[in-house]
Amino acid sequence: xxxxxxxxxxxxxxxxxMVHALxxxxxxxxxxxxxxxxxxxxxxxxxxxxxxxxxxxAVNKLPKPQPSKAFLDRIQAIGGTDIQQAxxxxxxxxxxxxxxxxxxxxxxxxxxxxxxxDWRALAASIAIxxxxxxxxxQWVMTGTSDDFAAAVASxxxxxxxxxxxxxxxxxxxHTVKPxxxxxxxxxxxxxxxxxxxxxxxxxxxxVVDGQPIPALVYRHNEHLxxxxxxxxxxGEATNPVDRSADGFSMVSWSDRAFAYWxxxxxxRSGLDEFVTRFRAAAAI
Amino acid sequence: xxNGEAQARFSQVVTPHLGDALALARWLTGSAADAEDxxxxxxxxxYAGIGGYAGGNxxxxxxxxxxxxxxxxxxxxxxxxxxxxxxxxxxxxxxxxHRDQPPESESPEASLIAKADIAALEAAIVALPxxxxxxxxxxxxxxxxxxxxxxxxxxxxxxxxxxxARARGQLMSDLGRAR
Numbered sequence: 001x002x003x004x005x006x007x008x009x010x011x012x013x014x015x016x017x018m019v020h021a022l023x024x025x026x027x028x029x030x031x032x033x034x035x036x037x038x039x040x041x042x043x044x045x046x047x048x049x050x051x052x053x054x055x056x057x058a059v060n061k062l063p064k065p066q067p068s069k070a071f072l073d074r075i076q077a078i079g080g081t082d083i084q085q086a087x088x089x090x091x092x093x094x095x096x097x098x099x100x101x102x103x104x105x106x107x108x109x110x111x112x113x114x115x116x117x118d119w120r121a122l123a124a125s126i127a128i129x130x131x132x133x134x135x136x137x138q139w140v141m142t143g144t145s146d147d148f149a150a151a152v153a154s155x156x157x158x159x160x161x162x163x164x165x166x167x168x169x170x171x172x173x174h175t176v177k178p179x180x181x182x183x184x185x186x187x188x189x190x191x192x193x194x195x196x197x198x199x200x201x202x203x204x205x206x207v208v209d210g211q212p213i214p215a216l217v218y219r220h221n222e223h224l225x226x227x228x229x230x231x232x233x234x235g236e237a238t239n240p241v242d243r244s245a246d247g248f249s250m251v252s253w254s255d256r257a258f259a260y261w262x263x264x265x266x267x268r269s270g271l272d273e274f275v276t277r278f279r280a281a282a283a284i
Numbered sequence: 285x286x287n288g289e290a291q292a293r294f295s296q297v298v299t300p301h302l303g304d305a306l307a308l309a310r311w312l313t314g315s316a317a318d319a320e321d322x323x324x325x326x327x328x329x330x331y332a333g334i335g336g337y338a339g340g341n342x343x344x345x346x347x348x349x350x351x352x353x354x355x356x357x358x359x360x361x362x363x364x365x366x367x368x369x370x371x372x373x374x375x376x377x378x379x380x381x382h383r384d385q386p387p388e389s390e391s392p393e394a395s396l397i398a399k400a401d402i403a404a405l406e407a408a409i410v411a412l413p414x415x416x417x418x419x420x421x422x423x424x425x426x427x428x429x430x431x432x433x434x435x436x437x438x439x440x441x442x443x444x445x446x447x448x449a450r451a452r453g454q455l456m457s458d459l460g461r462a463r
Binding site for chain 2: 013016017020021024026047050051052053054055056057058059061062063064065066067071072074075076078183204205207212
């Protein structure tokens with residue numbers, strides 16, 4: 001092969017990639033021109049160029065999936081709800097009548113039809129389906145802090161089902177805290193308790209009552225613990241209160257800066273140990 | 285971010301790209317019905333994370349979330365289909381080894397490729413090894429740039445180019461064979 005002095009690769013495979021890049025419009029004008037010159041002088045490259053262009057013609061004939069009306073409704077129910085009609089204060093995601101049919105598809109139907117449910121309810125409906133499927137009973141709660149507990153629970157369940165339980169993956173508190181600070185302007189204590197058997201997995205932002213609040217995720221053996229920290233303006237510290245229900249263990253307590261809600265599918269005793277360790281580490 | 289603001293942003297950023305999201309999820313999971321569930325899951329993540337969307341290509345942003353959701357879905361539903369990272373590197377080595385093979389004596393004809401029917405093309409795409417299929421779909425079906433794909437897959441741009449050339453080579457050889 002004679003050497004070209006156009007700065008393009010001499011290697012045939014690499015030159016083939018340049019032909020692909022030309023078809024893809026990835027080359028600047030000067031490089032594109034040089035590649036075209038090579039193609040003009042080399043029948044093999046010219047054949048490759050023709051094939052790549054032909055493949056593009058073929059691929060463009062593939063039908064593009066169009067979102068169906070039903071699917072669009074499902075998606076728009078996530079973000080498109082008219083907030084004017086949404087109830088003020090807490091949305092109780094679990095206020096679903098038990099007679100509600102829960103076939104595979106209808107679970108989305110009510111979310112899309114009913115303007116009073118926002119995306120959190122939609123998210124929670126997945127959790128409900130999972131819980132119902134597992135034979136557990138519904139989690140019905142009333143009262144302000146219980147609404148909050150239900151929302152925290154739904155967030156935890158959603159995270160177990162969602163793509164990733166955390167939005168920032170890190171066992172390093174020096175990563176998690178600034179990440180939360182950057183998004184929310186605050187962050188709770190985030191001690192890594194790995195020596196105690198509770199590894200910090202990362203953090204995420206939960207939305208409860210329309211307010212974004214920080215959540216930390218810890219792992220203990222195969223179990224995830226979600227720790228939601230609701231900022232508060234002073235007030236007395238409170239000791240842990242058991243809020244377990246429905247197969248999940250939940251404990252809430254508070255210090256002067258945050259009200260904490262820890263939820264997991266572990267045994268209560270395991271969660272109690274986590275709470276003790278966390279409080280000890282956070283108090284330092 | 286206020287709720288209404290987030291919702292407006294979500295509709296604006298996510299809705300135009302749902303077709304692309306479904307296409308990617310469909311090719312990664314292998315099923316149109318599963319793709320809807322995966323995309324819905326991804327959209328919930330996208331809504332929750334809309335505050336972190338810093339502008340730029342909204343399609344690439346959404347597709348990154350869809351890709352993650354697809355693999356999470358696959359890990360849960362079809363653990364055996366997942367290609368581990370180690371395997372992926374082997375695959376790149378393998379594709380490098382293929383470079384040294386002489387070209388096939390009968391080169392596929394461009395006219396046959398252009399006339400390939402949809403079923404044959406779909407079958408050929410399905411048959412691609414996963415990293416090649418993913419790169420091909422992101423470029424040729426979703427229309428992302430090399431750089432956007434490199435960022436999404438966290439690989440060098442050269443790897444994107446080599447996977448793409450290899451994926452297309454495979455398709456062209458499948459479709460160009462006279463039947």
